Amino acid sequence: xxxxxxxxxxxxxxxxxxxxxxxxxxxxxxxxxxxxxxxxxxxxxxxxxxxxxxxxxxxxxxxxxxxxxxxxxxxxxxxxxxxxxxxxxxxxxxxxxxxxxxxxxxxxxxxxxxxxxxxxxxxxxxxxxxxxxxxxxxxxxxxxxxxxxxxxxxxxxxxxxxxxxxxxxxxxxxxxxxxxxxxxxxxxxxxxxxxxxxxxxxxxxxx
Amino acid sequence: xxxxxxxxxxxxxxxxxxxxxxxxxxxxxxxxxxxxxxxxxxxxxxxxxxxxxxxxxxxxxxxxxxxxxxxxxxxxxxxxxxxxxxxxxxxxxxxxxxxxxxxxxxxxxxxxxxxxxxxxxxxxxxxxxxxxxxxxxxxxxxxxxxxxxxxxxxxxxxxxxxxxxxxxxxxxxxxxxxxxxxxxxxxxxxxxxxxxxxxxxxxxxxx
Numbered sequence: 251x252x253x254x255x256x257x258x259x260x261x262x263x264x265x266x267x268x269x270x271x272x273x274x275x276x277x278x279x280x281x282x283x284x285x286x287x288x289x290x291x292x293x294x295x296x297x298x299x300x301x302x303x304x305x306x307x308x309x310x311x312x313x314x315x316x317x318x319x320x321x322x323x324x325x326x327x328x329x330x331x332x333x334x335x336x337x338x339x340x341x342x343x344x345x346x347x348x349x350x351x352x353x354x355x356x357x358x359x360x361x362x363x364x365x366x367x368x369x370x371x372x373x374x375x376x377x378x379x380x381x382x383x384x385x386x387x388x389x390x391x392x393x394x395x396x397x398x399x400x401x402x403x404x405x406x407x408x409x410x411x412x413x414x415x416x417x418x419x420x421x422x423x424x425x426x427x428x429x430x431x432x433x434x435x436x437x438x439x440x441x442x443x444x445x446x447x448x449x450x451x452x453x454x455x456x457x
Numbered sequence: 458x459x460x461x462x463x464x465x466x467x468x469x470x471x472x473x474x475x476x477x478x479x480x481x482x483x484x485x486x487x488x489x490x491x492x493x494x495x496x497x498x499x500x501x502x503x504x505x506x507x508x509x510x511x512x513x514x515x516x517x518x519x520x521x522x523x524x525x526x527x528x529x530x531x532x533x534x535x536x537x538x539x540x541x542x543x544x545x546x547x548x549x550x551x552x553x554x555x556x557x558x559x560x561x562x563x564x565x566x567x568x569x570x571x572x573x574x575x576x577x578x579x580x581x582x583x584x585x586x587x588x589x590x591x592x593x594x595x596x597x598x599x600x601x602x603x604x605x606x607x608x609x610x611x612x613x614x615x616x617x618x619x620x621x622x623x624x625x626x627x628x629x630x631x632x633x634x635x636x637x638x639x640x641x642x643x644x645x646x647x648x649x650x651x652x653x654x655x656x657x658x659x660x661x662x663x664x
Contacts, residue, residue, distance in 0.1 A: 302602075302606045302607070303558075303562075303599070303600075303603045311547070315547065317550055317551070317554055318554055318558070319553070319554040319555075319557040319558055319561075320557075321553070321557050322550050322551075322553040322554035322556075322557055323550070325549075325550060325553050326546065326547075326550035329546050329549075329550075336543070339533065339536050340518070340522065340533075342532075342536075343524055343529050343530070343532060343533035343536075344524070344529075346526070346528070346529040346532050347524055347525055347526040347529035348526075349529075349557075350526040350527075350528050350529055350556075350557070350560055351510075351525070351526055353557055353560055353561050354526075354561075354564075354565075355510075357561075358561075358565070378588070378591075378592060381585070381588050382589065382592075384585075385585065385589075392510070393510075395509075396509050399509045400509070
């Protein structure tokens with residue numbers, strides 16, 4: 251495999267999921283850190299060389315290939331491993347279903363609230379962001395409820411063993427407390443996070 | 458293949474992309490329509506039988522399998538066709554990169570603005586939604602710019618021929634005018650939409 255460099259912000263759950271996946275599949279990655287809150291990914295140099303969208307994570311593969319979007323980077327790393335059930339068409343589609351769910355309903359809710367509360371700080375939030383909190387919080391609660399219902403009937407998201415959906419959903423879900431969401435309200439979700447840690451699939455993010 | 462039923466709202470770009478994909482791969486699907494704006498996907502019956510998250514599209518496969526998330530449904534339908542370059546690890550990751558980009562940056566911006574303007578109506582929008590318009594509009598413009606830069610160097614998102622990323626990005630992008638975004642500001646994007654139509658990969662959504 252070509253040399254892998256993760257352009258990341260160590261605080262970000264989107265970046266953390268790539269490090270988790272790399273660790274699970276035994277891929278060596280080096281990292282370059284940026285501070286998202288300080289705008290370090292919005293510079294002209296970053297946008298012209300790393301990613302025009304001005305965001306991290308970006309997985310650099312060799313010297314010339316840059317892959318943005320955390321879940322695409324995780325998929326790239328886990329291709330050919332048991333984390334990607336590519337020969338079971340329905341289970342594979344189910345895995346993607348929960349990966350898209352994560353980017354649509356978990357990252358913009360738990361991830362954003364956590365960023366505002368823990369990185370920006372409640373007293374320094376912009377008025378326009380404060381106005382969005384109730385909406386994001388309601389959507390976070392509804393999304394955790396959707397996960398909780400699903401996990402009432404299955405050990406991991408796709409069945410008896412974890413796949414990539416579990417890894418990417420773990421990244422923000424296990425730090426929901428940082429977004430002032432109490433996982434005791436969603437006991438199946440809480441038990442699933444603990445299971446992933448107990449069975450050594452995922453370790454908690456320490457910042 | 459088992460019988461396929463698309464639970465959808467015909468206005469929705471997320472639903473349209475599934476019909477486009479089914480048409481491209483020659484899959485027969487029947488449809489059941491719901492009115493999202495009227496809350497028809499939020500009923501207890503819908504949530505307990507079709508999708509706990511209360512949303513469409515959901516692709517029903519046979520009598521017991523329900524697959525939410527539009528891009529996962531498109532992937533399921535296109536598995537094994539040239540729209541999913543599964544044997545080229547990097548191109549496949551690039552395809553997923555743009556599919557996740559679509560759900561993170563195009564659907565919540567162009568898709569939501571279009572829903573508010575064309576379905577709810579500007580005069581009937583909630584105060585809290587009106588407050589979000591500037592943010593969504595700025596993100597839509599930035600995202601179209603990111604696409605425009607990429608399309609400056611390639612005919613389709615992954616190269617000389619379309620893949621699933623083109624199909625799912627087309628769904629909301631070609632109706633950007635409904636969200637009061639003028640594609641003449643992003644000429645590479647406009648030319649790419651036209652190319653997909655000229656080469657008979659995608660037809661426009663008529664509502």
